Amino acid sequence: MTTVRDATLDVLRRYGMHRVFANPGSTEVAFLADLPDDLEFVLALHEGSVVGMATGHAIATGRPAFVNLHTTAGLGNAVGALATARVNRAPLVVMVGQQDRRHLALEPFLAGRLDALAGPYPVWVNQPALAQDVPAAIRRAWHEARQHRGPAIVVVPMDDWSAPTDPALGLAAPTTVLRADADAGAAAGEVARLLDRAANPLVVVGAGADDRRTWDALVSLAERIGAPVWQEAFGARAGFPQDHPRFAGHLPAGRSRLRAVLDPHDVALVVGTGAFRQYPYEPGPLVPDGLTVAVVSDDPDELHHSRAEVAVLADPAAFCLSVAERVTPRRAPAPARRAEAIEPPAAGEPMRAAHVFAALADRLPRDVVLVEETPSSRPDLHRLLPAREPRGFLSAAMGGLGFALPAAAGLRMGDPSRPVVAVLGDGSSLYGIQGLWSAARYGCGVLFVVLSNGRYAVMDRLADKAGGKAPWPAFEDVSVHGIAQALGCPARRVGDHADLLAVLDEVVPTLAHRTEPLLLDVPVRVDTHFEP
Numbered sequence: 293m294t295t296v297r298d299a300t301l302d303v304l305r306r307y308g309m310h311r312v313f314a315n316p317g318s319t320e321v322a323f324l325a326d327l328p329d330d331l332e333f334v335l336a337l338h339e340g341s342v343v344g345m346a347t348g349h350a351i352a353t354g355r356p357a358f359v360n361l362h363t364t365a366g367l368g369n370a371v372g373a374l375a376t377a378r379v380n381r382a383p384l385v386v387m388v389g390q391q392d393r394r395h396l397a398l399e400p401f402l403a404g405r406l407d408a409l410a411g412p413y414p415v416w417v418n419q420p421a422l423a424q425d426v427p428a429a430i431r432r433a434w435h436e437a438r439q440h441r442g443p444a445i446v447v448v449p450m451d452d453w454s455a456p457t458d459p460a461l462g463l464a465a466p467t468t469v470l471r472a473d474a475d476a477g478a479a480a481g482e483v484a485r486l487l488d489r490a491a492n493p494l495v496v497v498g499a500g501a502d503d504r505r506t507w508d509a510l511v512s513l514a515e516r517i518g519a520p521v522w523q524e525a526f527g528a529r530a531g532f533p534q535d536h537p538r539f540a541g542h543l544p545a546g547r548s549r550l551r552a553v554l555d556p557h558d559v560a561l562v563v564g565t566g567a568f569r570q571y572p573y574e575p576g577p578l579v580p581d582g583l584t585v586a587v588v589s590d591d592p593d594e595l596h597h598s599r600a601e602v603a604v605l606a607d608p609a610a611f612c613l614s615v616a617e618r619v620t621p622r623r624a625p626a627p628a629r630r631a632e633a634i635e636p637p638a639a640g641e642p643m644r645a646a647h648v649f650a651a652l653a654d655r656l657p658r659d660v661v662l663v664e665e666t667p668s669s670r671p672d673l674h675r676l677l678p679a680r681e682p683r684g685f686l687s688a689a690m691g692g693l694g695f696a697l698p699a700a701a702g703l704r705m706g707d708p709s710r711p712v713v714a715v716l717g718d719g720s721s722l723y724g725i726q727g728l729w730s731a732a733r734y735g736c737g738v739l740f741v742v743l744s745n746g747r748y749a750v751m752d753r754l755a756d757k758a759g760g761k762a763p764w765p766a767f768e769d770v771s772v773h774g775i776a777q778a779l780g781c782p783a784r785r786v787g788d789h790a791d792l793l794a795v796l797d798e799v800v801p802t803l804a805h806r807t808e809p810l811l812l813d814v815p816v817r818v819d820t821h822f823e824p
Contacts, residue, residue, distance in 0.1 A: 498565020
């Protein structure tokens with residue numbers, strides 16, 4: 293069994309933090325007792341001196357130095373020196389002891405309220421949610437301190453050190469972070485060599501790749517290495533043309549299905565997002581054994597919380613183009629994609645969400661901006677309404693409801709050259725329904741398509757999975773089109789599938805130039821299956 297302490301000491305060795313600058317207290321004894329001989333303990337008689345020595349060491353070596361402080365008193369005494377370290381651009385990894393996690397709720401003696409004690413001077417502060425997360429938090433603190441040139445603080449409860457690590461949870465911060473702005477050629481060469489050695493690579497894209505330059509660079513790279521391209525799970529924007537032959541689909545949001553997708557591959561290049569975003573927690577490893585993950589992003593936070601061996605801080609477009617120029621071309625068949633035919637509902641049969649998406653897919657122009665907030669039917673929407681141009685898809689990155697309706701109006705207002713269609717669940721629409729007044733008042737010609745099933749369907753499915761009865765009622769008596777009309781927004785209640793096709797044939801050709809919004813209230817039956 294590997295303990296959290298053993299794993300953390302290995303992190304110190306891996307990143308060259310062989311000296312521990314400290315003025316210790318009881319909350320740090322479990323970490324410091326029997327410190328291995330290859331690590332040197334450096335005592336100072338006051339915490340200001342501890343941090344001052346570490347600051348000088350970091351400046352001299354150009355690498356983060358490791359500091360150990362004793363809960364509230366130690367961190368409090370060190371704040372002035374930490375401020376100096378920040379202004380001096382000295383990278384420090386500061387581990388602060390905390391009382392035993394098992395009785396912190398009772399605020400025992402020496403328990404510290406440590407998160408904000410050093411004010412704005414740390415570049416990052418974290419108390420890991422689980423003891424298991426401590427080694428990764430120290431690793432991330434090293435990257436944060438190095439990237440932002442200042443002290444990064446990790447608060448560790450004293451009982452965490454003896455806890456076992458769970459190898460199935462894997463990395464929670466990358467092993468290596470490269471900065472392409474320092475030496476783009478070296479970083480691009482390393483990733484190109486990684487891809488050249490791969491027998492079966494794949495590419496995963498995210499919202500940070502949603503622009504024309506990055507799409508073009510990723511198309512060039514994917515075609516050159518013959519790799520399938522997957523969109524991140526719950527991506528707020530599309531990172532690759534989803535009608536391209538190399539596009540394979542959207543990654544599933546659960547670990548077991550994610551592993552099944554990744555299992556045939558030995559290298560995953562993740563661009564414009566972290567690795568890997570999930571939704572429901574499942575036990576077991578995040579990725580299959582033998583898969584090497586490299587992440588490229590211009591957002592250091594995405595890099596620092598990724599499960600990756602290599603992370604590169606770089607402009608995704610320029611970096612992927614540079615990698616494409618360096619890799620050895622190879623041939624590989626494109627992913628097999630079966631065109632899905634959605635049969636219209638039979639006479640008298642209620643519509644499903646998929647019927648609405650298929651009707652839109654047959655009619656919407658290539659440059660449409662599709663805004664989505666229909667959680668229970670989102671997988672069908674992704675499958676049937678691919679993003680074909682940059683900024684062709686948008687949803688709420690955080691998952692909270694109420695974003696899509698007003699955002700669609702703002703998108704149309706900001707760029708009236710592109711048609712905008714918002715597809716919403718009726719429950720979702722009610723969180724931002726007031727935005728219809730503004731859309732009408734300011735001439736935002738958005739088509740709002742509301743899928744009305746009179747309930748929070750995704751919550752019903754989650755309750756089913758939990759094996760319990762949902763306590764919330766349906767709201768079939770709510771008239772979304774009635775509310776829209778009351779807010780001054782033109783609205784129509786669609787009667788059946790034929791009525792839907794007729795109104796879309798009438799309205800879609802006007803989307804490019806219309807200045808009046810329209811809401812379509814479309815009744816759909818509840819889908820009984822939900823698998824994000």
